[in-house]
Amino acid sequence: MRRDVLTGSYFTLGDIACAEGALAAGCRFFAGYPITPATEVAEHMARRMPEVGGVYIQMEDEIASIASVIGASYAGLKAMTATSGPGFSLMQENIGLAVMTEAPLVIVNVMRGGPSTGQPTRGGQQDVMQAKWGSHGDYEIIAFAPSSVQEMFDLTIEAFNCSERFRCPAFVLADENVGHLREKLVIPEPHEIKLVERKRPKCDPREYSPFKPDEDLIPPMAHFGEGFRFYATGLTHNERGLPRTVDPEVHAKLVRRLNEKIRRHAREIIRVEKLYLDDADVCVIAYGIVSRSAASAVRLAREKGIKAGLLKLVTVWPFPNEEVLRISEGVKRIIVCEMNEGQILREVERCNKCSRISFLPKLGGEIHTPREILSAIKGGS
Amino acid sequence: MSRYEIRFAGLGGQGIVRAGVIVGSAAALFEGKNAANAQSYGPEARGGASKSEVIISDGEIDYPKVEEPDAMVLMSQEAYDKYAKDLKKGGILIYDPDMVYDPKPVEGARVYAIPATRIAEESGRKIVANMVMIGALVAITKAIDPSAAKKAIERNVPKGTEELNLRAFEKGYEYALGLLKR
Numbered sequence: 001m002r003r004d005v006l007t008g009s010y011f012t013l014g015d016i017a018c019a020e021g022a023l024a025a026g027c028r029f030f031a032g033y034p035i036t037p038a039t040e041v042a043e044h045m046a047r048r049m050p051e052v053g054g055v056y057i058q059m060e061d062e063i064a065s066i067a068s069v070i071g072a073s074y075a076g077l078k079a080m081t082a083t084s085g086p087g088f089s090l091m092q093e094n095i096g097l098a099v100m101t102e103a104p105l106v107i108v109n110v111m112r113g114g115p116s117t118g119q120p121t122r123g124g125q126q127d128v129m130q131a132k133w134g135s136h137g138d139y140e141i142i143a144f145a146p147s148s149v150q151e152m153f154d155l156t157i158e159a160f161n162c163s164e165r166f167r168c169p170a171f172v173l174a175d176e177n178v179g180h181l182r183e184k185l186v187i188p189e190p191h192e193i194k195l196v197e198r199k200r201p202k203c204d205p206r207e208y209s210p211f212k213p214d215e216d217l218i219p220p221m222a223h224f225g226e227g228f229r230f231y232a233t234g235l236t237h238n239e240r241g242l243p244r245t246v247d248p249e250v251h252a253k254l255v256r257r258l259n260e261k262i263r264r265h266a267r268e269i270i271r272v273e274k275l276y277l278d279d280a281d282v283c284v285i286a287y288g289i290v291s292r293s294a295a296s297a298v299r300l301a302r303e304k305g306i307k308a309g310l311l312k313l314v315t316v317w318p319f320p321n322e323e324v325l326r327i328s329e330g331v332k333r334i335i336v337c338e339m340n341e342g343q344i345l346r347e348v349e350r351c352n353k354c355s356r357i358s359f360l361p362k363l364g365g366e367i368h369t370p371r372e373i374l375s376a377i378k379g380g381s
Numbered sequence: 382m383s384r385y386e387i388r389f390a391g392l393g394g395q396g397i398v399r400a401g402v403i404v405g406s407a408a409a410l411f412e413g414k415n416a417a418n419a420q421s422y423g424p425e426a427r428g429g430a431s432k433s434e435v436i437i438s439d440g441e442i443d444y445p446k447v448e449e450p451d452a453m454v455l456m457s458q459e460a461y462d463k464y465a466k467d468l469k470k471g472g473i474l475i476y477d478p479d480m481v482y483d484p485k486p487v488e489g490a491r492v493y494a495i496p497a498t499r500i501a502e503e504s505g506r507k508i509v510a511n512m513v514m515i516g517a518l519v520a521i522t523k524a525i526d527p528s529a530a531k532k533a534i535e536r537n538v539p540k541g542t543e544e545l546n547l548r549a550f551e552k553g554y555e556y557a558l559g560l561l562k563r
Contacts, residue, residue: 009409009410010410011402011405011406011409011410011416011418121421177419177445180419180420181417181418181419181445182401182402182405182416182417182418182419183405183409183415183416183417183418183442183445184409184410184415184416289445292442292443292444292445293443293444295443296443296444299443367444367445367446369444369446369448370443370444370448371448
């Protein structure tokens with residue numbers, strides 16, 4: 001039996017499902033530093049990596065963790081790290097390096113309450129904007145928001161697939177509530193799991209330009225040690241990878257492409273789920289664990305004859321601009337529910353054309369209860 | 382059963398978290414139902430407050446936390462004081478009378494005193510008090526089938542201790558059946 005895809009049914013933690021998803025996606029390098037509530041991802045990787053011939057390293061901190069993950073990616077491995085808020089903050093500079101050098105990798109952030117060390121053992125959704133804007137400079141990013149143990153597995157695979165396809169970091173933005181939830185996990189047969197591998201160069205090694213894109217704006221990626229000349233730098237570089245830091249055109253072209261390679265494929269990346277939206281007057285927008293309370297609230301509202309619906313964001317970045325715009329044209333009211341002081345709210349406000357927007361924040365680590373969301377649904381109708 | 386909510390609470394070291402895992406696995410893996418289990422505990426390894434909640438449902442479980450428990454297993458005075466009042470009207474309240482010295486009455490509750498710690502000591506080791514409680518819970522609530530519970534116990538206890546744990550489960554199950562017959 002293959003040890004990387006443990007086909008079967010389990011009753012297990014979200015964090016463990018995430019680690020198994022990574023292994024099933026082909027991840028063979030994990031470097032990290034333990035932090036509640038993401039520690040179980042590292043613990044499980046420490047146990048499992050040797051079984052699949054992969055590498056597990058506990059690093060001295062999160063800065064070193066992300067740095068070694070970038071190195072492993074250059075060397076050709078699918079690589080991942082897992083952390084929570086404080087560690088995610090430490091990683092921000094090197095996330096920019098991964099964006100700039102187009103290193104495919106996955107970062108799992110099992111979010112807890114912040115700022116600072118905040119609430120180590122409680123959940124939150126306070127790092128959503130940090131995931132988008134945390135490192136300096138302009139860039140687009142990909143982030144998934146799992147809401148169940150099964151999605152911790154499935155969306156970690158998706159994150160790997162996207163990072164490989166677009167040569168960029170991809171995030172799994174989970175939170176303590178889903179990371180520490182136990183539910184049934186079904187791991188399918190290996191042939192049922194669709195995997196994407198990074199595009200590789202077909203040219204003569206002497207002809208290779210590591211940052212020369214194909215028509216899809218994504219450059220094929222050689223691996224260090226294969227005989228290709230591959231110079232990677234965080235400095236603005238030309239297609240050969242050589243620093244060209246004062247040429248305005250080189251900088252504009254590079255940064256535009258880094259953004260455009262995601263934007264142009266946004267429809268391919270973005271995933272949303274809709275519940276009862278066809279005839280809805282009120283649309284609840286939620287993501288991650290909160291989307292489950294929202295689904296329950298919407299069902300309760302329907303039982304009472306209120307035309308409520310749910311837009312669940314499976315990906316939070318890139319943001320589903322078009323979907324939200326379309327919904328805002330069809331409903332009277334939008335209610336944004338999230339475990340923070342208003343982050344995705346701003347994106348919804350930006351895309352909204354016609355609806356009234358209410359906001360239902362929740363802080364402290366608890367998930368919104370269905371009743372709380374139901375009363376917000378009733379509140380305005 | 383559309384949605385059935387169970388809360389275990391007591392002290393760190395009593396196997397509260399493990400009890401939730403076992404009941405959840407029994408439902409999810411051996412009965413074809415859906416189950417969600419979440420827990421909270423203090424920073425202490427032993428002696429701090431510990432809580433574990435399980436939701437069992439034939440349908441999908443949207444909200445994964447307990448709102449109004451149908452059944453509760455309380456294994457410390459602190460847990461009793463904190464949680465007994467949350468029980469759903471007409472719900473089932475199971476507690477350990479050797480650990481809860483002052484069980485204030487809960488209106489409308491069906492109350493069962495199961496001396497799980499004592500039974501566990503008599504059957505070998507105090508550490509299996511949680512298994513006694515699972516046995517009692519299964520007998521009283523019928524929330525899961527006893528055979529599913531046993532399979533889940535075998536899967537979730539350290540190798541070599543299966544027999545000890547299953548014996549404790551049986552003792553709790555029989556003790557509770559005895560109470561029901563009265």
